[in-house]
Amino acid sequence: MNLHKYEKIWLIFGIGSLAVFLAVIGFAAFWKGTHPQSHIETIDPQNVEAHEAFKPENLGLREVADGKYTVNIIASAFNYDLGKDENGNRVDTIRVPRGSTVLFQVTTPDVVHGFQIAGTNVNMMVEPGHISRYETVMKNNGEFTIVCNEYCGIGHHLMFGKVEVYD
Amino acid sequence: MVYIFIQLTFFAPRGVEEYPIAEEEEDAEPTPKLLENWVLWIAITIGLILFAYTIPVFEILQHSPPGSPPFDWPIGK
Amino acid sequence: MAFMYVTFTSLLVGGLMGLLQTFVRSGKYTLPFGIDYYTILTVHGVILGLVMTTFFIIGFQFSLMGKTVGLTDKQRKAAWWSFWIMLAGTIMASVMVLTGQASVLYTFYAPLRAHPVFYFGLALVIIGSWIAVFINFRQLYLWRKANKGQKSPLLAYMVTINMIMWVIASLGVAVSVLVLFIPWSLGYTATINVLLSRTLFWYFGHPLVYFWLLPAYMAWYAIIPKIIGGKILSDSLARLAFILLLLFSIPVGFHHQLTEPGIDATWKFIQVVLTFMVVIPTLMTAFSIFATFEATGRKKGYTTLFGWFRKLPWKDVRFLAPFIGMVAFIPGGAGGIINASHQMNALIHNTIWVTGHFHLTAAMTSVLTFFGITYWLVPHLTGRRLTPRLNKLGIIQSLTWTVGMLIMSTAMHIQGLLGGPRRSNFSEYAGGAQVDTWISYQMAQESADRFSSLPSS
Structure with missing residues (x-):
């Protein structure tokens, strides 16, 4: 089986760029540690409160160190539980200063949800029985919408939250 | 499209529409026999699948959380 | 032909559903009679993504096989069985979707539960398609027995590759539907392993999209040359491309699950690499097609750099x-x-x-x-x-x-x-x-x- 000369050039060029491309992705993944969210920790979906992070009083934003925050969230149809404020009201916006490192930990007691903070790299599937975690640095200020991007039922499109990054 | 389909099915004039199957060049070089070694290619396919899936599926089963009961109400049933 | 009727009925229904969807999405209309947006979305996905394509492809492939290696009366009878079983399955699933009992979208992710009949319908469609698969295999087998030592016709070869891919891949979704979903939806098992069901689905889900693509490749490689009055550029390269597509179609499902918890990132990466291998047969195909265009044009005597292109x-x-x-x-x-x-x-x-x-x-x-x-x-x-x-x-x-x-x-x-x-x-x-x-x-x-x-x- 003979390859035509031009086809050889074309394929060498194509496979070459493929190799470069994979090398870049591999470099970013294994040297820089940029993996997609792949947290491996299970939880009982019918009893998420049993986990320290998802106790009602631990939900929402907490500063764990200077400039470092953790946000614990329970995603359920059709709502993100971001905890309660001092007055006992539902929190609907997470506010963090610019440049802070934020770890998002999300789980669900019911069906599969999505968790995407539009305009950032935070985009994870949230599945019953698993905890999804992603740490990111909020570099830009502004308002970012948290959307549920996996179909979870008739109220799916009403499931959202907000992250506000201020100076 | 549906209109054209109906036309072609029931109303277009009778005739014979060709079934266009292309032929090879007369002087084409012969195709290697290896390409029709089905056992070989199926074996490689299955090998690749086993390579890519065995360990992760095993891990999924090993670390599986308590299962999920069915949910009916979110889809309005 | 019967396959074609279903194809175009579903095109009509599916197209209407798609239209309705965008109306609603843009916030300008509300659906009448309390019909849910997601019901319509499920109809659009199932009808166009699964029904229309699968019926068209199986029908087209039967006709290709019939033309190139022949179809016996016995096989024709079996093919009708395949058709009726698939149709029955389709109707079962569609009725459930239309009555709002299965608004789970065409990916039917657990733990949203559709009506059990929906899952039975899906299972029937797959089983019906398997009958078609084995008829196609048998057709090629009989032809090869009668024509010992000859290479099989290119189109029959391509159909066989596509069907091998289909049968290996659909095993995943069959296991998922029969072992996980049906007992769970009927209440025989209390719970379901969500991540496992999703993994099995995407083990099937990516080859599924290649199952839609390969018939298009068949037409590009072996039918378009005839229409433009040329010849097949290289029989062996076409076959090689199909082999590569078979190899790298299935062990790649994790790239649909990259953002999921519970799967190790290294394995995700390995499947990403396997996914990208598909670039090679795709580039080969692109080359072949345009080389065929040019070769045909040149033979007809167009000598300028792009003259052959204008004369297509x-x-x-x-x-x-x-x-x-x-x-x-x-x-x-x-x-x-x-x-x-x-x-x-x-x-x-x-x-x-x-x-x-x-x-x-x-x-x-x-x-x-x-x-x-x-x-x-x-x-x-x-x-x-x-x-x-x-x-x-x-x-x-x-x-x-x-x-x-x-x-x-x-x-x-x-x-x-x-x-x-x-x-x-x-x-x-x-x-x-x-x-x-x-x-x-x-x-x-x-x-x-x-x-x-x-x-x-």
Whole structure:
């Protein structure tokens, strides 16, 4: 089986760029540690409160160190539980200063949800029985919408939250 | 499209529409026999699948959380 | 032929559903009779994504096999069985979807539970398709026995590759439906392993999209050359491309699950690498097609650099429709590389970018090629002719489809990059500037869809 000369050039060029491309992705993944969210920790979906992070009083934003925050969230149809404020009201916006490192930990007691903070790299599937975690640095200020991007039922499109990054 | 389909099915004039199957060049070089070694290619396919899936599926089963009961109400049933 | 009736009935229904969807999404209309957006979305996905494509492909493949290696009476009878079983399954699933008992979208992710009949319907469709698979295998087997030592006809070879891929891949979804979903939906098992069911689904889900693509490749490699008056460029390269597609179609499902918890990142990466191998047969195909065009043109005596290109049979819809499909696959394929990238995926995962992507690849590349095939296959089967008037109408249809899909898909890609989610009813979310930018693109999709679904209905 003979390859035509031009086809050889074309394929060498194509496979070459493929190799470069994979090398870049591999470099970013294994040297820089940029993996997609792949947290491996299970939880009982019918009893998420049993986990320290998802106790009602631990939900929402907490500063764990200077400039470092953790946000614990329970995603359920059709709502993100971001905890309660001092007055006992539902929190609907997470506010963090610019440049802070934020770890998002999300789980669900019911069906599969999505968790995407539009305009950032935070985009994870949230599945019953698993905890999804992603740490990111909020570099830009502004308002970012948290959307549920996996179909979870008739109220799916009403499931959202907000992250506000201020100076 | 549906209109054209109906036309072609029931109303277009009778005739014979060709079934266009292309032929090879007369002087084409012969195709290697290896390409029709089905056992070989199926074996490689299955090998690749086993390579890519065995360990992760095993891990999924090993670390599986308590299962999920069915949910009916979110889809309005 | 019977397969074709189902194909086009579903096109009509599915197209209408798609149109309704974008109306609702852009926030300008509300559905009557309390019908839910997601019911319609499920109908659109199941009917166009699964029913229309699968029926068309199996019908087309039967006709290819019949032409190249022959179909015995016994096999024809079995083929009818395959057809009726698939149809029964389709009807069962559709009724459940239409009555709102199965608004789970075509991916039916657990633990949302559809009515058990929906899952039984799916199982029947798969079983029916397996009958078709084994008929095709038997056809080739008998031919090879009768023609010892000869290479099998190219098209029969390609159909066989596609069916091998289908049968290996659908084992995954069959296990998932029969072992996990059916007992669970009937209440025999209390719980289901969500991640396992999703993994099995995507083990099948990616080969499924290649199952739509390979018949288009068949037409590009072995039918288009005839239509433009040329010859197959290289039989062996065509076969090699199909082999590579078989090898790298299945062990790649994790690239649909990149952002999921519970799967080790290293294995995700390994499957990403395997996914990218598909670039090689795709580039081979692109080369072959354009080399065929040029070789044919040169043989007819066009010597200038691009003279052969202008002289392609642009006025023949049997050529034009698939050609547009090929061109659409250039941005479609490039978008696919972005989707499957380990890191970039996080930017677009489950945004409407993905919807834009598969409207380019499935609705343009595959479906336009299928339309191109329909224009000669249907009259061939019914013993009629594609008249010049119908040819012209076909060209108008192809162009309108193209313009509509282009506007819609481009808007979807942009909106997706800005973070707009896929499969969502109209929502202003919390309002705010970010969401406002999404809505204008939503409007563009609506108008495009209204425009492009005209020729389809």
